[in-house]
């Protein structure tokens with residue numbers, strides 16, 4: 412439920428150098444429909460880490476390249492290993508909102524070629540990590556959040572320590588680039604919640620130049 416202070420929170424907030432939060436920037440209802448179309452072609456799946464552990468946050472991809480994980484490591488590939496088909500294209504409306512978000516975060520001319528989609532269920536989290544499988548770190552990673560709110564943790568140059576906690580809600584976008592491009596980050600355990608279109612789940616669409 413929206414609280415009294417929502418109207419006092421800035422819609423665009425620079426969290427730290429290179430990190431900009433854009434509250435309610437995306438049309439989340441439209442993004443959810445487009446995401447479901449992607450998932451109809453390339454279903455969510457639980458990948459395994461290179462060490463063989465199941466990654467409980469389910470994933471799929473859109474774009475020329477998709478992020479995959481398995482015995483041979485982490486890599487971007489043009490085809491879905493489950494189907495052998497190319498990943499679905501990034502829909503125009505999502506490409507457009509990613510480009511506009513990057514611009515609002517200070518990065519003009521952003522044309523991501525990969526969109527990793529994560530699906531979180533209650534009790535699932537994403538441990539602290541760096542996004543470092545991309546080829547050009549001059550471009551930011553741009554995230555669109557859908558559904559149940561979550562706490563994004565921005566650590567910095569070390570995996571641990573005291574993070575900056577950023578609340579991400581339905582339709583919020585986060586731009587992470589520049590000085591923060593290689594910052595360690597994660598997502599805290601998703602709490603039980605209900606968001607009518609997504610039920611008890613949270614989705615994140617992370618756009619990358621891979």
Ligand SMILES: O=C(O)CCC(=O)C(=O)O
Pocket residue numbers: 527529537542554563579596597598614615617
């Ligand atoms: O779910 C999020 O907001 C962050 C996802 C993320 O860091 C990743 O997929 O690399």
Ligand SMILES: [Fe+2]
Pocket residue numbers: 540541542596
């Ligand atoms: Fe990440």
